[in-house]
Amino acid sequence: MITAVGGSSGVGKTTWIREQIAQVQKRVLYFCPSADTMPIDGTWIADEFGDLVEIITLEEESRLRTMGPDTVAYIELGFHLDLQATAPVLDRYQCDRVAIVPEGSSGSPWHEWGNPVIAVPRPELTTAPSEIFRGVLTGEILDPASLEIFWYELTEGAYGTVTRAKGIFELVDGQSILGDFTRDEVKKDFQPLNRSPWLEGRPDRFSGLEVVGETLDKSAISLTLQEFCLGDNAIAYYQQQLKENLEIPEVALS
Numbered sequence: 222m223i224t225a226v227g228g229s230s231g232v233g234k235t236t237w238i239r240e241q242i243a244q245v246q247k248r249v250l251y252f253c254p255s256a257d258t259m260p261i262d263g264t265w266i267a268d269e270f271g272d273l274v275e276i277i278t279l280e281e282e283s284r285l286r287t288m289g290p291d292t293v294a295y296i297e298l299g300f301h302l303d304l305q306a307t308a309p310v311l312d313r314y315q316c317d318r319v320a321i322v323p324e325g326s327s328g329s330p331w332h333e334w335g336n337p338v339i340a341v342p343r344p345e346l347t348t349a350p351s352e353i354f355r356g357v358l359t360g361e362i363l364d365p366a367s368l369e370i371f372w373y374e375l376t377e378g379a380y381g382t383v384t385r386a387k388g389i390f391e392l393v394d395g396q397s398i399l400g401d402f403t404r405d406e407v408k409k410d411f412q413p414l415n416r417s418p419w420l421e422g423r424p425d426r427f428s429g430l431e432v433v434g435e436t437l438d439k440s441a442i443s444l445t446l447q448e449f450c451l452g453d454n455a456i457a458y459y460q461q462q463l464k465e466n467l468e469i470p471e472v473a474l475s
């Protein structure tokens with residue numbers, strides 16, 4: 222009933238969980254112990270599956286002990302967590318342990334930890350990420366052009382060697398989008414989330430950015446984001462235009 226899913230950064234843990242959720246006909250609890258303040262993956266899953274999925278926090282972990290037969294749970298482990306430290310918790314819940322690994326790889330801690338070990342068609346990262354930048358953006362709104370500039374600079378190395386970046390961003394047209402980049406996959410896609418357009422003031426739903434890599438200039442990332450976030454007057458102006466059905470520049474992010 223409870224499955225713990227682990228693997229290296231960007232290997233596809235969340236994607237695998239989403240595929241499993243799409244096949245079950247039960248209520249799902251999703252728990253990521255290291256993501257309480259940065260629930261990017263949980264938000265993505267909850268927006269996609271709606272009432273079928275409930276995200277639980279560290280304070281609600283005990284709910285895993287009282288699950289009924291009509292509920293299943295997935296625990297997604299961050300790549301940076303100490304596997305030995307997580308073992309007592311997983312043993313307590315008698316979790317299945319699924320390791321997601323790149324095809325052709327071998328000998329990693331995940332290979333020893335998982336049973337089963339599932340190989341996916343993803344390239345293995347050539348370097349192990351050593352730093353993480355996290356920035357909560359809840360309440361902030363960006364225009365598409367500024368976000369595209371920032372995302373290009375970020376993924377092209379302007380702020381350090383980025384191996385993985387993912388974020389949820391609010392745009393001036395009320396749309397909420399997911400940014401997803403994995404260096405060795407040359408993946409830089411944005412996709413809309415299944416959220417209602419936000420057209421009144423600053424959004425009170427979660428948005429944020431997580432960057433994984435080496436020699437990250439965290440101060441520069443933070444300052445650039447602050448510069449690109451819109452002020453109250455700009456937000457009010459764009460939202461008023463939307464309400465009056467005036468033309469807003471079309472969102473075209475790729």
